[in-house]
Amino acid sequence: MKQNNNFNIKRLIFIAAVAIGAIAIAYGIENFTGKEDNDKISGATEITVAKDSDVVIQLKDVTETAAFYPANINGTDLEVIAVKAPDGTIRTAFNTCQVCYSSGKGYYKQEGDQLVCQNCGNQFGMGDVEVTKGGCNPVPITPEYKNVTAETITISKDILAQATEIFKNWK
Numbered sequence: 001m002k003q004n005n006n007f008n009i010k011r012l013i014f015i016a017a018v019a020i021g022a023i024a025i026a027y028g029i030e031n032f033t034g035k036e037d038n039d040k041i042s043g044a045t046e047i048t049v050a051k052d053s054d055v056v057i058q059l060k061d062v063t064e065t066a067a068f069y070p071a072n073i074n075g076t077d078l079e080v081i082a083v084k085a086p087d088g089t090i091r092t093a094f095n096t097c098q099v100c101y102s103s104g105k106g107y108y109k110q111e112g113d114q115l116v117c118q119n120c121g122n123q124f125g126m127g128d129v130e131v132t133k134g135g136c137n138p139v140p141i142t143p144e145y146k147n148v149t150a151e152t153i154t155i156s157k158d159i160l161a162q163a164t165e166i167f168k169n170w171k
Contacts, residue, residue, distance in 0.1 A: 055160065057082045057153040062090050064126060066110045073157065076164040080155055081108065081115070081138055083126045091129035092146060092153060093138035096166050097122075100136060104169040108138055139166060 050056075050071040057069060057080070066083040079095035100106025100119035108115040114123040115138070122136035130140040147154045 050157075050160075052157060054157050055080050055155045057090075057092070057155075059090060059151055059153065064113070066108075066115060066126070066129075068095055071160055073160045073164050076167050077170060078160065078163060078167040079107070080141065081129060082153065083129055085127045085129065086125070087127065090148075090153065091126065091131070092141040092155070093129050094141060094163055094166065096139055096170060097136050098134060098139050101139075101166045102169055104171045107170060139163070 047067065047069055050069070050073075052073060053071075055069050055071050057067075061067065062082045062084050064084050064086075066081050069080040069082060071078050071080065081091075081093045081095045083091055085091050095107050097106030097108070097117050097119060100117055103119045105119040107118055109118060110116075111123070114125060115129070116123045117136055120136055124132065124137060129138060130142060133140055141155060141159070145155065145159045147156070
């Protein structure tokens, strides 16, 4: 199973890289001002940066407002999005765009009931998180890449480490 997960993540990264090459997006890189340099991110629920560890999301804290769970894995910063979709399901994705990630600005911010790519401006609803694959959407974290219990969602350090490649230029 673990070997299959490694293959799927590598395949996803390869597909994203091919798409980027084909589209040849060339935007300048600017700093991501939505992140803080300390170990805590402020908001309704205090979220601690997961440093070389699993990201654990408390289901009771997930609402229709997207929450961004930061991690630092082997020196690479990354983020996980968790949000309650209109159908009541909890959805997760990496906060980087499947197409725009290499620009450094291919991350999302919530504006109203939409997530907006900060590189190309593509917008989509919370119901598309984790479900829509390909194109300008956050990289989905599908059920086989997380452990869901009655109280938490855990994305393992191993899965996070596999995703660091798509966060190399992330700002």
